[in-house]
Amino acid sequence: xxxxxxxxxxxxxxxxxxxxxxxxxxxxxxxxxxxxxxxxxxxxxxxxxxxxxxxxxxxxxxxxxxxxxxxxxxxxxxxxxxxxxxxxxxxxxxxxxxxxxxxxxxxxxxxxxxxxxxxxxxxxxxxxxxxxxxxxxxxxxxxxxxxxxxxxxxxxxxxxxxxxxxxxxxxxxxxxxxxxxxxxxxxxxxxxxxxxxxxxxxxxxxxxxxxxxxxxxxxxxxxxxxxxxxxxxxxxxxxxxxxxxxxxxx
Amino acid sequence: xxxxxxxxxxxxxxxxxxxxxxxxxxxxxxxxxxxxxxxxxxxxxxxxxxxxxxxxxxxxxxxxxxxxxxxxxxxxxxxxxxxxxxxxxxxxxxxxxxxxxxxxxxxxxxxxxxxxxxxxxxxxxxxxxxxxxxxxxxxxxxxxxxxxxxxxxxxxxxxxxxxxxxxxxxxxxxxxxxxxxxxxxxxxxxxxxxxxxxxxxxxxxxxxxxxxxxxxxxxxxxx
Numbered sequence: 001x002x003x004x005x006x007x008x009x010x011x012x013x014x015x016x017x018x019x020x021x022x023x024x025x026x027x028x029x030x031x032x033x034x035x036x037x038x039x040x041x042x043x044x045x046x047x048x049x050x051x052x053x054x055x056x057x058x059x060x061x062x063x064x065x066x067x068x069x070x071x072x073x074x075x076x077x078x079x080x081x082x083x084x085x086x087x088x089x090x091x092x093x094x095x096x097x098x099x100x101x102x103x104x105x106x107x108x109x110x111x112x113x114x115x116x117x118x119x120x121x122x123x124x125x126x127x128x129x130x131x132x133x134x135x136x137x138x139x140x141x142x143x144x145x146x147x148x149x150x151x152x153x154x155x156x157x158x159x160x161x162x163x164x165x166x167x168x169x170x171x172x173x174x175x176x177x178x179x180x181x182x183x184x185x186x187x188x189x190x191x192x193x194x195x196x197x198x199x200x201x202x203x204x205x206x207x208x209x210x211x212x213x214x215x216x217x218x219x220x221x222x223x224x225x226x227x228x229x230x231x232x233x234x235x236x237x238x239x240x241x242x243x244x245x246x247x248x249x250x
Numbered sequence: 251x252x253x254x255x256x257x258x259x260x261x262x263x264x265x266x267x268x269x270x271x272x273x274x275x276x277x278x279x280x281x282x283x284x285x286x287x288x289x290x291x292x293x294x295x296x297x298x299x300x301x302x303x304x305x306x307x308x309x310x311x312x313x314x315x316x317x318x319x320x321x322x323x324x325x326x327x328x329x330x331x332x333x334x335x336x337x338x339x340x341x342x343x344x345x346x347x348x349x350x351x352x353x354x355x356x357x358x359x360x361x362x363x364x365x366x367x368x369x370x371x372x373x374x375x376x377x378x379x380x381x382x383x384x385x386x387x388x389x390x391x392x393x394x395x396x397x398x399x400x401x402x403x404x405x406x407x408x409x410x411x412x413x414x415x416x417x418x419x420x421x422x423x424x425x426x427x428x429x430x431x432x433x434x435x436x437x438x439x440x441x442x443x444x445x446x447x448x449x450x451x452x453x454x455x456x457x458x459x460x461x462x463x464x465x466x467x468x469x470x471x472x473x
Binding site for chain 2: 026028031032034035038053054055056057061064065068069070071072168171172188
């Protein structure tokens with residue numbers, strides 16, 4: 001079994017490796033960036049010959065792992081506070097922090113015609129439940145609550161709120177039709193420059209604090225050229241196109 | 251590409267479950283034997299510690315393992331002093347976590363099997379001048395065989411289904427710590443529901459077959 005697996009993995013590695021001297025970089029990636037990062041890593045491997053080992057998880061969990069000795073060299077967080085904290089604690093390389101994507105909030109329903117393009121549906125309140133991610137742990141949840149407060153609807157809608165543990169679970173609530181509408185990351189319902197289905201209101205960015213997602217090089221990646229190379233690649237044009245195609249801003 | 255990654259996760263999961271089950275059978279047998287025989291005042295406390303993983307959320311187990319095996323924790327400092335480095339985010343770390351997580355699923359069936367044997371066969375063995383080890387290998391082990399099968403199957407299956415602990419102390423690293431349940435989590439987070447369904451359905455079928463097999467065996471041994 002192991003030998004067969006090893007051979008399969010080698011075959012995959014050979015396909016993705018160029019002629020450049022291949023180095024490896026271990027990357028911790030916030031779960032909401034899973035799909036775009038897989039695509040970016042594939043392009044990165046093709047272009048540079050370096051291999052990116054991706055590990056996905058919730059930002060808070062990744063933080064606990066990094067501070068407890070996880071061997072990650074680059075960290076793509078779902079927010080901008082966690083990388084700053086790591087930098088302060090000396091676990092991240094000072095000055096290596098940069099914003100790789102800006103999240104966009106969307107009010108979405110799996111059914112067409114439920115959400116209008118101005119978000120008036122919130123004021124009418126003709127729905128049983130509204131899904132948001134846990135505002136304490138998920139930046140998108142915090143942004144959603146800020147929007148409700150700005151619209152003066154926080155108290156009126158409080159009894160209708162259904163809280164997902166994270167933004168992916170919140171998406172499942174709405175996509176499965178169990179909840180009529182909810183605040184999600186645009187990247188979850190957006191592909192190739194348009195909505196994948198249902199109806200949506202793209203929440204204006206000025207209604208909440210910017211959802212900046214920062215990346216930082218970790219202490220273990222300080223002297224690793226592959227870590228620097230991937231950090232640079234993330235700021236390049238190819239990565240930018242991929243990031244935008246998933247509904248993130250830059 | 252996806253299927254190669256999925257295959258790697260399946261292979262790693264089976265390897266982890268096999269190693270964990272083997273270790274648990276070796277470690278769990280004396281513990282279960284002691285629990286089944288002892289009149290010690292510590293029996294209740296030890297039994298409770300063995301059963302802890304049944305009631306603790308996996309995140310709690312994973313969190314404490316991460317902290318104690320990390321660079322500042324007691325186990326972490328011990329393993330560093332031994333020169334084997336840190337256990338989290340390695341296959342060895344997953345094995346340690348799984349051994350603890352699946353402990354009750356191996357110890358409890360063994361304990362029940364040992365208790366079911368009763369005093370009588372042991373007394374007979376002693377009157378026939380069998381030594382303690384001889385008694386254990388010639389009398390206890392054959393009589394407790396169904397208990398060992400149940401323990402092995404449950405320990406294996408429970409380790410295959412592990413998620414919270416391995417995500418916390420494994421770190422979701424491809425080819426090293428990314429087991430099937432974690433790979434399902436990745437697919438779901440990436441909204442790759444079709445891939446998630448394939449792996450999840452595989453888990454459901456596997457779990458059902460394991461339990462079906464166990465029930466069959468149990469009915470068989472009653473008859």
